[in-house]
Amino acid sequence: MANVVRVVDHRLDAAGDHVRVARLQPGESAERGREARRAAPRSAHGEWSPPPDRRDPIEILREQAQGRVPDLVPIRYGRMVLSPFTFYRGAAAVMAADLAPTPTTGIVVQACGDAHISNFGGFAAPDRRMVFGPNDFDETLPGPWEWDVKRMAASVEIAAREVGLSAKRRRRLVTASARAYREGMRGFAGESHLDVWYDRLTASELVDRFGGHLGPSGRIVFSDTFAKARRKTSLRAVAKLTEEVGGRLQFRNVPPLLVPLRAHDIPAQHADEADYIRELLDEYTESLDEDRKYLFGTYRFVDMARKVVGVGSVGTRAAIFLLVGRDGRDPLVLQAKEAQASVLERHIGASPLANHGERVVRGQRISHAASDIFLSWQRSLGLDGREHDFYVRQLWDWKASLDLSTMREPGLLAFVRACGWSLARAHARSGDRLAIAAYLGPGPGFDRAIAAFAAAYADQNELDHERLVEAVAAGEVPAEAGI
Known part of the structure; x- marks a missing residue:
């Protein structure tokens, strides 16, 4: 079935061809959602089989690696080759290509773009409460809401396979995540605009709302994880990533994962290290609002390093900055992470x-x-002397991620339900929530279709992972394991 993403604009690409451009649209209409069922029946979301002209996943990954740091790309392949789930985490581009021809309703939201369940977790709100939701937006773009739901659901299936759950139990988990999305969206459809924008899920509410089947041990898993996350601050980053030399703090040199600026060549456009740093920080400062600019001005720069991050992100440029406040204490560690298309x-x-x-x-x-x-963006020179786009945030600010491999089934059930609800809340803020809710309906038809898709796509992901294993073994792609 052809893709029916709503076309609200056309643009010529570099080759002069017309391309569709998805746009967020204001307005709400339940009738629009019911009409969408004719173009994209809910049962159609359960269909998945690779087309005869499906691109080789290795070709897609190689293409994506072209703009990355060459000496880090083998680390990315080394992490992706570990298991089908780690492969899936790095294969957002592969899945986007697979989803492009699948049916959609034409209802556009601010899509996460990479909504697998390891990209959900806790993080600190400015009022110092821990909230839960999607926490990786490197691929965000206005796009079909269904693509996020399918990426989330398939990740539930793949993660459940990784921990050895039966097909019946896996289906229960996937269906629960889709149902949480559907019921969440229908709930948001009845709320006011302001209520939806104010709504959030705190760490404590996660267990109360979704952990009805958790025993005391399950609740402890969540509370311990969030308690540990509250200790992940700039102070913790300094303790783990720096050392004192001659009475001065500096980042450790642990190549290739952490390499201080002093070990790199400064771009030729700059006279020295201080000149380079000054330009980077000035560009970042200009991007901040006045109140944040004042706060940032109370810190002084100490050191900078390149840091390898994530799985799918490995190879993109990422730097961390150490700054200190009064009396050389009160540290602040920021991360500038490259944002590519x-x-x-x-x-x-x-x-x-x-x-x-x-x-x-x-x-x-x-x-x-x-x-x-401190979240903001900038365009600045990378260490290769060329301009790159970056977004900046605190390196660690209560960031909580759960180890899915150690969670029992009741804990996984609570977690994936929270993921489904949180994704619905994110979509409800930007998309036509009345239309999506009307499309989904009160029954489980959509949930069952998504579960069928997730199982079929997990099979495909296993084949793609095996393709990478074979490519590494044959020397077709370079991989560095254990880094």
Whole structure:
């Protein structure tokens, strides 16, 4: 069935061809959602089989690696090859290509773009309460809400396979995540605009709302995880990532994962290290609102390093900055992470924003009721002497991620339900929630279809992972394991 993403704009690409560009649209209409069932029946979401002309996933990954730091790309492959789930985490571009021809309702939201369940977790709100939701927006773009739901659901199936659950139990988990999305969206459809924008899920509410089947041990798992996250601050980053030399703090040199600026060549455009740093920080400062600019001005720069992050993000440029406040104490550790074109853009049109860092930041702010007070974007010189887009935030600010491999089934059930509800809340802020709710309906038809899709796509993901294993073994792609 052909893709029916609503076309609200056309644009010529670099080759002069017309491409569709998805746009957020104001307005709400339950009738629009019911009409969408004719173009994209809910049962159609359960269908998945690879088309005869499906691209080789290795070709897609190689293409994506072209703009990355060459010496870090083997680390990315080394992490992806570990298991089908780690492969899936790094294969957002592969799945975007697979979803492009699938049916959609044409209802556009601010899509996360990479909504697998390891990209959900806790983080600090400015009022110092821990909230839960999607926490990675590198691929965000206005796009079909169904793509996020399918990426989330397939990740539930793949993670459940990884911990050895039976097909029946896996289906229960996937169905629960889809049902939480559906019921959440129908709940948001009855709320006012302001209520939806104010709504958020705190860490304590997660267990109360979704952990009805958890025993004391399950509740302890969540509470312990969130308690540990509250200790993940700049102070913790300093203790783990720095050392004192000659009475001065500096980042450790642990190549290739952490490499201080002093071990790199400064871009030729700058006279020295101080000149380079000054320009980077000035560009960042100019992007902040006046109150945050004042706060940032109370800190002074100490050191900078390149840091490898994530699985799918490995190879993109990422730097961390150490700053200190009064008396050389009161540290602040910021991360500048490169933002490249979203994996969705090839299929639904380029972002209207010229800076991909701005795309990430604005997408996150649209989707979240709370964000890091230092979150902003910039365009600046990388260590290769070329300009790149970045977004900046605190390195660690209560960031909580759950180890899915150690969770028992009741804990996984609570977690995936929270993911489904949180994704619905993010979509309800930016999309036509009345239309989506009307499309989904009160019954379980959509949930069953998504569960069928997740199982079929997990099979495909296993084949793709095996393709990477074979490519690494044959020397077709370089991989560094254990890093």
